[in-house]
Amino acid sequence: MSNSHNNRAAITRRAYAAVALRTMWRRAEGKFALIVLALWLAVALVSLVWTPQSLWTTDGYHVWAKPSAAHWLGTDGTGADVFSWLMAGSRTNLLIVLLTVVVSALWGLLLIAAMVARNSALASTSVVVIDALISIPTVLIALILAVPMGASIAVIVIACGFGYGLNLARVARPAALLAARSAYVESALANGASGWRVLVSHIIPNNLPVLAVQLSLSAGTAVLAESGLTYLGIGVPSGVPSWGHSLATSVKLINVFPLTVLWPGLIVTVVVVALNVFGDVLRDAIDPVANPALRQTAGSAGKEDER
Amino acid sequence: MSQDNGVHAETGATSANNANNASSASGTTGATGATTDASLASRAKNPKKHGPKWWLISLIAVIVACAVVIGVTVAYGKKSDSADASAKNMIADTVTIGLKLAPTNLDIRNTAGSALDQVLIGNVYEGIVARDSKNQVAPGLASSWEESKDGLTYTFHLNKNMSFSNGDKLDAEDVAWSINELIAKQYHDADALTAVSKVEAKNADTVVMTLKTPNSNLLWTLTGRAGLVFDKDAKYDLKTQAVGSGPYTVAKFVENDSITLKANDKYWGKNKAKTPTVVVKYLADDNAAVNALKSGDVQVLAPITETLAGPFKSDSANYTVKAGNGTDKYVLGFNNASGSKLADKRIRQAIRYAINHKEIIASRGGADKALGGPIPSLDPGYEDLTKLYPYDQAKAKSLMAEAGYSTDKPLELSLTYANIYGTELGDQLRSQLKPIGIDLKVNVVEFSTWLQDVYTNHDFDISLVDHNESHDFYSWADPTYYFGYDNADVQKLYNEGVAATTDKERDAKFAEAAKLISEDAPADWLFNYRITTVTAKGVKGFPFDLNQTVLPLYNVTYSLAEFSQK
């Protein structure tokens, strides 16, 4: 019984996702975002098993070589293949983005839960604490973290996750508060539903559009943060390929080889644009008010439920 | 990182907006509605007169600001042009020199680092003896000296009528006081004078130094910090000021940024400053340094990487590019202590065979010199040891196989080095050691972390550092030094060399010890780093050899005429 209910919920969810994706695809910018992100994922996966040249092949006699058939984007200061490093960098960046989004989502939800808690002392304290902490910039947090931890992916993930989680909580707060006070939630609570259950089944779904947009913005910012922090020496450690690493190493010689700096920066820009656009179209696609197709699916799913 | 702001700012404001909505949800509209109506009505009637259009005003302000800035740019650009023109055919009264590693303070008695030696010794402070650009001892405050047959007594004869930049007289009292103080208070480099038993001023211009044991390095040691002479009557903050007897005085010091040197008008000797003002600007960022040279902000750049020097080399009409000899040894030090993975000599040897030094040097632009042992060419006891471990991957592989490792079953080793040396060397070493079955994990850390982990705690497999000091061969005879290299034969030879009373004998002992060390492979010497210097046309008298530790500036001049003939 509950199994079939779950199945049906899964089908509904899948239908929702399909409708949302289709809506996004119909818009030109949505198409752009989806293609870029899919390409990113594909390249990251491919780089796990194959890159045109091995990452660890250096050649001291051919450093900073111009693009050629063997090295599509030339070589870097150790004679390693720039294209291969950028390919491999995509997986590190993907990992950082995913981890950051997860950390900030969990941290943000925890804060939201605290803010809508029925314990009023906890709720009001958390509101004020968020207001205070949000003014401390991510770089500063990363800098403090890097003090004991050294350069590492964890510094980026924790610093960004922390900062973006606060943003998430603050942005979602009004809607979450409204949802928490809604008659629907009141009745659920009266029926003995636990606070967590209410959070998971009512408050989060109600805030989904806001959360989704905020998280995809955070994803874009995380990519930018990676390049900045790595440049400052507190991000991705040496020897780990990332776009920030490629950018930072090519910066040193812009006076002699200005063109090498073009590629990593271009990739970062395109990906961040895609993530930002993705956020925009996603909001429109999963907002039932803005997307009539979604309302239809919801309607048919509802009917199915009644049956 | 300023993108962060985007998100920070945006969320901040979004939430503020939302907060309004939420917090005012229970309020009433009546009052505001009315006031808004009233203000709107009055505005509609008189939209131009009423209220400042703040956005317009700010826009205008910004445009004006931009215009002013651009105006200043143009004016400034013209100004410097005209300055050039009027100064044609003249020797400039200011030369600006771009260096890289900045001192954090001027306290040469307490703070380590060759940046201080480089700028202060010979320019602001002078030693009892000096060092020339061949790394040999030369007369300084003492014009001559004698050494007793047993090597235990040194008698220094000082120049006459010497004075400090504050006008105080400099005599034997100051010399004896300075060195005795160094030993008593254990200032930096005091450990180099452990052989000294006492220093006395015999009369106003004679100083006698007595030793417990002979020390063939003593005179050279006195060319550095150990032999510097300070004014015993002057009171000043050593961290921010400097009172010495050299041709220049420190007019202004900005930590980590620049030092302005003015000619010392009370200077006593014959190395009188030829240029009244020398500004030393520290440019940590290589690109900024190159730009400063191109735009004429600095006339000399030392060091510059060979790659960045390329464009200047091809512009030989305006610039001179030259690599100078030095004593910088890029030492890939192994942890030789028992229990270390590298206690096995075969592995150490395999690493030395597997490293392609020529390729590494080529990747750095080709100016550096191969170095096969612990002593560089400017130090006593040098001989070419590069033949001992030629690049031979097959041999390296078989040695690793003997030790029980191969590419299928690699040995894991970590390489720890400071981030100032860049990531390239680590990447190259990892790639070169991979085929012989070593999986090198590279940790690029802050210099202070390196000092703690490697230097102090000996917690490392392989370390990489630029040992730039000259005459630092003793570290191989000291088993407590971080390499943990303990070889009784080497220690014996070293001590005999130090106790030698002739240079020839010393050099022979050191050379023999160096060969023993190199054969033992307690480290690999990647290369002898040679500093590349660029000077603009018209700069004369700037030293190329050893200029990161010994940089006499009194001879430097710059004539604008030559540079402007583009």
Place this chain on the structure above:
Amino acid sequence: MRFVIRRLLLFVVALFGISVVVFAALRILPGDVASIMAGINAPASRVAQLREQLGLNRPLTTQYFDWMGALVTGDFGTSILTGRSVTALIGTRAAITFPLIILGLLIAMAIGLPLGCTAVLARSPRVRAAFHVLAIIGGSVPALWGGLLLILLFGKGVGLVGILPSQGFPLDGWGKPGSAIVSLILPALTVGIIVGASLMRYTRSALGELAGSGYIDMARSCGMTRTQAVLNVGLRLAMPQLVSVIGLTFASMITGVMVIENLFALPGIGNGLVTDVGNRDLIAVQSELFLLAAFFLAIGLIVDVLHRVLDPRLKNGGNVAEVNA
């Protein structure tokens, strides 16, 4: 009033918490200033002697309370390495960072506000889409790369149109204001374009929301043209929000411009902080971090209070939501 008092109390508590965190985090750091001062060939005895001399061996609690005691009296301590007061150190660095930020912010406003307004007022959907794309791309460029592109365009000696000094700050500092400002143009432009893009996006959404609101309709019914209504009424209503944005942006830019300072080799606050951490000059670092954190918290506080003061609707307990809906 109660709101302000509550925020002030929290401000003090937060400052105390930050002081403990900063102090503790710095003590975990490997290495210390004594070994940096002693250098690479010094015997262990020399390091120990320096450590004693510099007071690094005192118990941590003593060190903490000494520091806090001095802080309360407004004494931020003396940098161990440079021998200069931390206040003086920060002063010299702020003299570069603050002008850079202000210049950057002015450029951002010059770009963001007019473009944001135009984006709302433009009738053609194509024009609006173009502005949208512009804003998104501007906000997606890594600061490092944006700066590099500007150098490659305008930097003296490197750029296609080499008219501006690309990296470094003039030797005389503000002794020659002309060359000092000129050397800040490219970095400020980098900051300005990136922040300007987000400001534009923000202005657009704030104004756009209001443009469809009852306020504007009301203003138009009173005889204003649409443009007049949006600019006079809409912008005034959006102002509190924009002030919040600009305030918070300003605060986070102090460390946000670190990459820019680094790229353009400007000895500002961010660059100085990195240098001091590298040298383990802990007294300097802890005071700098503390001051920065205090500054951010203070800005957050001011922005919140200002927002309440500026927004008449909040003061009078008015209701935006209903008018908007």
